[in-house]
Amino acid sequence: MGEQMLSVTDAETLAWQEQERDNADLERMNREIFTPQARTAIAEMKEEAGAWGLERRHIFLAGIQAQLEIQIMDLEADYLDGMKRGQPYLERRITADLIVNKQKTLERVQGEMKSLIIRLHALQQGKELKQAGLTDAEIKRARQYPIERLVEIGRNGRALCVWHEDHDPSMDCRNNFAYCHACGKHGDTIDLYRQIHCVDFPTAVRALQ
Structure with missing residues (x-):
């Protein structure tokens, strides 16, 4: 029984030692080969993914901006038409409030779009900065x-x-x-x-x- 237990223990020890050697080899490869390449690749992927996400968000907001501009134009036309028809002020006030709210939303959208543009711009110039050595x-x-x-x-x-x-x-x-x-x-x-x-x-x- 003792010899069998010793045999099992020895086998476990050998397996552990082999695993340790494998881990050491992987760690060495990670330091000497994989890590520098991976860091570069990951950095490039993050940069590209970040720019792609910003561009998609800007495209989405551009669509929202176009919709808001059309809605504001339509509401302004309704307001002027109401004035011509002698529509009561309180009724026209509802349209006026809608115009103000749409304008505020449009300003927020345009503000975010400009912020996205600046961030995209910084990413692009960051690439050129590295290449130019400035x-x-x-x-x-x-x-x-x-x-x-x-x-x-x-x-x-x-x-x-x-x-x-x-x-x-x-x-x-x-x-x-x-x-x-x-x-x-x-x-x-x-x-x-x-x-x-x-x-x-x-x-x-x-x-x-």
Whole structure:
């Protein structure tokens, strides 16, 4: 009985030792081979997944924005029609309140869309930053370059869009960031410089120092 127990114990010990060797080999492979490659792949996948998610959310919100704009136009037409027909004020007030609520919702949607655009923009420029070997300080200085030195901005904070033929200023240029309400294109001073002068990212950054 003692020999049998010893045999079982020895077998368990050998199995444990073998498992330990396997674990050690896996750990070594993880350190020397797998981990660096995996880290790079995971980082790239996260970046791509993050950008994809932001883009899908922006597309969804763009649809909501279009619906709200149509609804507001219809409500405004109803309100004006009510005035022409002599509709009582209290009845028209219901329509007016609906317009105000829709406008507030539209503003929230547009605010989130702009936030998504900025985040997507940062992801894209982060990729280009790595490829160009530029420093964070250089990027920061380029982004802080006064946007009014690149385009002529009116009193309403808008300029002619640099991404399409524009006769009625539709590009909002507040907070040193451009967003065109007509074509949806957007960007900071680096993007504007690139579009205006047809240059790459590193050239634009260095020109805006």
